[in-house]
Amino acid sequence: MHEVITLALMDYLKSEDFRITLYLVRKSPLTMLGMTLTISLILFAILAPYIAKQDPIEQDPSKRLLPPSPEHPFGTDQLGRDIFSRVIWGSRISLTIAVIVVAISFSTGTVLGIVAGYFGGKVDELLMRITDMFMAFPRLILAMAVAAALGPGIFNTVIAMAFVSWVYYARLSRASTLQVREEMFVEAARAIGASNLRILFKHILPVTISPVIVQATLDMGGAILTAAALGFLGLGVQPPTPEWGVMVSEGRRFITEQWWVSTFPGFAILLATLGFNLLGDGINDILNVRSRR
Amino acid sequence: MLLEIRDLKVIFHTIRGMVRAVNGVDLMLNQGEIIGLVGETGSGKTVTGLSILRLLDQNAEIIDGKIIFDGRDLLKLPMNEMLKIRGKEISMIFQEPKAALNPVIPVGDQVAESFMVHERITKSEAKKRVIEMFNRVELPDPERIYKSYPHELSGGMAQRVVISMALALRPKLLIADEPTSALDVTIQAQIMDLFKELVRQFKTSVIYITHDMALAAEISDKIAVMYAGRIVEVAKTEEIFEEPLHPYTRGLLRSIPDVKRRMKTLFSMPGEIPSMLNPPPGCLFHPRCPDKMEICERKVPILKKVDEHEVACFLYG
């Protein structure tokens, strides 16, 4: 089995398609930057125990609010915890939340959108009405309300965010599906008797996937930002879990004298989100250029 | 001599590399003449037309050549001089009439703009002249059309508006890029008649760009055949039809279905136009040429005068 996959992969890597893609990626320094940031984030999350040796949760009041130093590159917070460790470990939290949220909303939303777009009729109407209702709210506001209703905690945060995000994928995939459905080759496939399921997989899915992938990448950034916002407001992950938004909020009281407590976690949010946004933008440009051939 | 294009070369910068769209074009046009520029898609005919007014996209570059109009090289003109020529001395019309008009501005105002850019007149004066032009192009109810938006007009009406816009200032030269291809066949004939009549009245010289040899023949005094970025044959219309010299021209003429002859199969030339990314050496037509000789694979033929024709082919020396 994996020989087949390896062969297919090698074939692709040698193909002109791949070389053009690589060329386009190399040509865009912003996309490269995005990839670097994103990969770094993932590495930090995976290798957290090795990079951040100091315990992110253990408190040491004697070391309260120390400024940045070689021992504590980002300083310490009001409970004596090393901020550098907390930021590194925080990448795990943010990344995990983002991945789960995007995975859930991506899969449910895309499937629902494709089904609604393909079969049309009442199913489609229903989906449109429901998504309309969701989209009447600014995203974060809705997430906040649901989070408030569910209560704090990482699990509830994930549910609240996924509950709010799926609609955008549904709309996107529905729009693509509608476009493709009218294309000649789908009519042709139906004419030779291909089953609906087969048409969905072989024809519709490949086309609808690419804008959705761009959206998913950008959404990773959005999810990190949203999780941080919820944390900042006290609705999301709870202390002592080292979540970046919570850390910014905790450091607010000390901003005048101990600026580092809020600054570094916030900067981490910025870089992580920026990485995904650059990557998503780059993928978007590449896909657009290629399809215009 | 109204217009002389000498050795025009235009390239496009694409991700896959440099594409030679126009590969050394020579063309001459006298005052009052109508020349048909005929070629397949990708032959470079549209690019040639756009180059005259310097309307090419950003990724295109004119790397060589001269375009001499009324004694001046247009390619070397500063932009502010070029703006005085555009719309007034040389005009252009495009294939899709509705796409050529701004969708959010009433069409009458768009035609009036032509007047107001080049002459110092008021809006109401311009409007009067627009209505005059609309009458000239046989638009019914010109006042109502003036206020209409492009999407409210039919293809034929829109093209009449476009024609009135292009001819408003009685330009010396009109470049028409497939003006009837996007229209229904019956409307095509009407517009064609209108076009011929106006051009005759205004004594406008025309470069009529098309892929349809028969259409070109209807209006042109001369026909220039283009292939893969070069002109391969130029002659008077009757000469081209009676005695086509270049093998490509012959192929084109044979492809026109003839109602009078009984044909078992339609003729089409084998092969396709070469990649302009990496053109083959020698004459670009040689891979498809039925009369190919050995020299054709090595050297590029140049346009030479043969009787009343100009041909670029080694069959003629």
Place this chain on the structure above:
Amino acid sequence: MDLRTYVIRRFILMIFVLFGIVVITFVISHVIPADPIGAILGPQASPELVEKIRREWGFDKPLHEQFVDYIFKLMKGDLGKSIRTNNPVVEDLLYFFPATIELATSAMIVAIAIGIPLGIISAVKKDKWPDHISRIFALVGVSMPVFWLGLILLFVLYYKLGIFPGPGRLDPGIPEPPRITGLITIDSLISGNFKALLNSLWHLALPSFVLGYYASASITRITRTALLEVLNQDYIKTARSKGLAERVVLFRHALRNALIPTTTVIGMTYGSLLEGAVLTETIFAWPGLGRYSTGAFLSVDFLAVMGTTLLIALIYSLANLIVDILYAFLDPRIRYA
């Protein structure tokens, strides 16, 4: 369909949207929580009290009956009572929302003032340095945690450098003008109090910039994309072929078309601004809906949260309605389709 029909249709659509908003807020407040009454009364309430209120407020009735009750309550303007302020939620909302409108609207002005010119420059100088710089600028803006930016800028520009005033809408020494609209800038203007007007504008500057920068990113992007799309069209070639100068082509022909999709995005951006307000009002001690709801989150004042959510959704829908009507003015194809 002409303009009037379009507007009427749009208003009717608005009613459906409002209904949808009510349904969702109902679902969130009555269906999602495991124990809605417990959520409303807070963790301190005794089980007996919870049970009593449950029956009193009809929360033991079947769901569809609860929904009807809910709608009736809304029509009477009854959104419950805030456990924190002890006022009816409606009163609190009416008191706090003008400050948010003032902030969001001035941030919108900033966002448009930054976004559209940057988008134009980006499109016209595509793939050259100005394009790259403004794209990075926009991308950073959209990746920025707005609460963090507010905090940092307040620290640097106010605390350290003293360029901008501190938190709040006015300097402590300056009295508020009589409350007519609730927007201090307008109220100062109306009552002729120029000192308060200038001071309030100065206080408005930093928070507006923080929110505006965040929102300008999407405006920059849509302007750029739309303009690039438009500049590729045949009618732009035609305009140039008539001898129009490039600047005229850009402003009279291209922008008129590019601004159409941009307008829609501006409507959606108002939603981001409302979100941003919720996140940054505490930092700037801005007494608006954001500050109110943040306080509500912290003290688990559930009814206040739901009331705020409802109101914000309402404001957002209104903003989109205005934008849609504006759209019809800009695009004749909608009007005369």
